[in-house]
Amino acid sequence: MVSAGQLMPGRWPAAAYTCLMVALYVAEPAVVSLTVHDHVQLDRVTGTSAERYGDLVPPGTTPVRLAAGTYLFRATADAQVQLDKGAAIEVTAVPLSDKDKWPDPPPAVATPLPAARGGGPPDYVPALTVLR
Amino acid sequence: MISRACLRAAAVHIGADDLRHPRHAAWARPLSCRVTVDRLFRLCQAAGVRAQQALLGPDATTARARTAIADSVAGIGPGGLLVLSFSGHSERPVPGEHDGGWCLHDQALRHAETAGLLATAPASARIVVIADTCYAAACAATFTGVPAATVVLAACAENQATLNYQRSEFVQKLERLTYPGGKLNPDCASYAWLRRELRQDTPDVERPDIRANHPAAMRQRPFRPAPRR
Numbered sequence: 001m002v003s004a005g006q007l008m009p010g011r012w013p014a015a016a017y018t019c020l021m022v023a024l025y026v027a028e029p030a031v032v033s034l035t036v037h038d039h040v041q042l043d044r045v046t047g048t049s050a051e052r053y054g055d056l057v058p059p060g061t062t063p064v065r066l067a068a069g070t071y072l073f074r075a076t077a078d079a080q081v082q083l084d085k086g087a088a089i090e091v092t093a094v095p096l097s098d099k100d101k102w103p104d105p106p107p108a109v110a111t112p113l114p115a116a117r118g119g120g121p122p123d124y125v126p127a128l129t130v131l132r
Numbered sequence: 133m134i135s136r137a138c139l140r141a142a143a144v145h146i147g148a149d150d151l152r153h154p155r156h157a158a159w160a161r162p163l164s165c166r167v168t169v170d171r172l173f174r175l176c177q178a179a180g181v182r183a184q185q186a187l188l189g190p191d192a193t194t195a196r197a198r199t200a201i202a203d204s205v206a207g208i209g210p211g212g213l214l215v216l217s218f219s220g221h222s223e224r225p226v227p228g229e230h231d232g233g234w235c236l237h238d239q240a241l242r243h244a245e246t247a248g249l250l251a252t253a254p255a256s257a258r259i260v261v262i263a264d265t266c267y268a269a270a271c272a273a274t275f276t277g278v279p280a281a282t283v284v285l286a287a288c289a290e291n292q293a294t295l296n297y298q299r300s301e302f303v304q305k306l307e308r309l310t311y312p313g314g315k316l317n318p319d320c321a322s323y324a325w326l327r328r329e330l331r332q333d334t335p336d337v338e339r340p341d342i343r344a345n346h347p348a349a350m351r352q353r354p355f356r357p358a359p360r361r
Contacts, residue, residue: 017224017267017291019337038336048163049298056335074295074337096293115160116293118266119235120224 016123020079021096023113024071027088035061037077045070045113072113080129093128096121141213141357142183142204143176145169146197148220148236150189156235159221164300168219168264171303176215178311179355183207192220193237201249210254213357216246217262219300224267225290232270232290234263243274255279258349258358264300266293272343281349283323285330288338295338302340305330310354324350 023045024032034040040057042064043050053071057064061082072094073079081091096116147165151157169186176184185200187193201216208214218234225232225243233240250259257280263271268286275282287294287302294302309329310320320326327342327350334340344350 015289015291017293019293039334040337041335048296050295052301056333074335076337114295114297116266117162117220117296118222118224118293119155119159122293 017120018076018124018126019074019096019122020076020126020128021072021074021094022079022081022128023092023094024066024081025090025092026066026068026071027090029065029067030084030087030089031063031065032084032087032089033061033063033082034073035080035082036075037079038075040073040075040079043072045072047112048114050114070113075126078126078129080131082131085132087132091128091130093125096125140208140211141176141179141181141215142208143173143181143185143215143217144197144200144204145172145184145186145217146192146219146234146236147186147188148192148218148234150192150237151221151235152190152237153235153239156221156240160296162220163296163298164264164303165219167298168300168303169217171307172215172217172262174314175307175311176355178314178316181213181215181355190237194239194241197236197241198245198249201246202252205249205253205257208253208257208357210256211258211358211360212254213258213260213355214250214253215260215262215355216250217264219264219303222263222265222267222270225270225273231274232267234265234271243271246271247274247278250275250278250280250282253278253280256358257281258352258356259283260285260355262303262306263287264294264303267291268294269341269343272345276345278345281344281346281352283342283344283349283352283354285326286341286343289341292338302330305340321353322351323354326354
């Protein structure tokens with residue numbers, strides 16, 4: 001098969017499936033600083049649908065203003081979320097597969113979050129660091 | 133039932149949102165299948181594809197999918213166009229075991245089997261596979277041996293996942309770029325252009341892709357049969 005005019009090997013490349021999914025539960029408007037290593041899309045989740053929230057977040061540290069609500073982003077590498085002291089925000093890594101377990105109990109008031117449309121968990125889940 | 137007369141263009145849309153296989157039934161029900169099938173049906177209609185079949189929910193069995201694909205492949209004739217779309221869950225390829233597959237109502241339809249069905253199409257035909265699922269581009273690797281020019285429009289790479297939302301951003305964008313409002317987008321002159329546009333402004337974790345088994349296929353106008361000689 002070819003991609004953009006380039007010949008590719010006949011078998012799929014053994015690239016790892018690497019993904020970290022992060023949920024932010026924002027109780028009151030706040031600004032968070034996201035530090036990511038790739039281009040990240042922030043979605044605002046409402047029930048079983050989601051709307052893209054703002055432009056793609058570029059690699060580096062970006063302050064993002066969030067209204068109250070539930071937000072989600074996925075990244076291919078480690079991510080850091082810096083919160084202001086006292087910010088009413090809960091941040092957690094979310095399992096991508098139904099077969100995974102939550103690293104911690106999900107927040108009691110959590111909006112239901114989507115799972116992936118595939119059966120397997122990522123080969124590698126990058127780390128999430130939350131700083132207050 | 134599809135007439136065996138030369139259809140020139142045909143489409144099979146699979147929306148597998150009712151899974152009974154024990155391994156798949158435990159997963160969250162795919163939410164966007166019906167909307168995706170509706171959109172792609174409309175897109176194909178706008179592209180002039182008259183013979184279309186939709187396999188949804190409990191009708192999306194491997195047996196019915198095999199029959200629908202085989203009948204459509206047999207019907208399009210030399211130079212014809214077949215569009216095959218899938219929306220739902222996928223199994224990821226397991227190197228040394230299998231090449232992955234689409235999770236249908238009863239079990240997974242392995243990509244290798246789909247490739248075998250598509251391989252019976254005349255070499256002069258054109259095939260478009262739209263994979264709106266996780267590990268979407270994985271099927272492309274098994275279509276290398278298909279004689280007909282085969283283009284895979286994938287919602288994400290083979291090592292990426294898509295999320296289970298009610299609407300597929302990928303399919304919405306595909307419709308907008310090719311036949312917005314049912315009208316041909318004159319800018320959409322090749323799969324290479326479509327690939328560039330689909331990938332623009334997408335996150336690294338989920339980036340659509342277009343792959344073809346012949347380099348020349350990337351220059352074809354999307355969703356068009358081969359020119360008559």
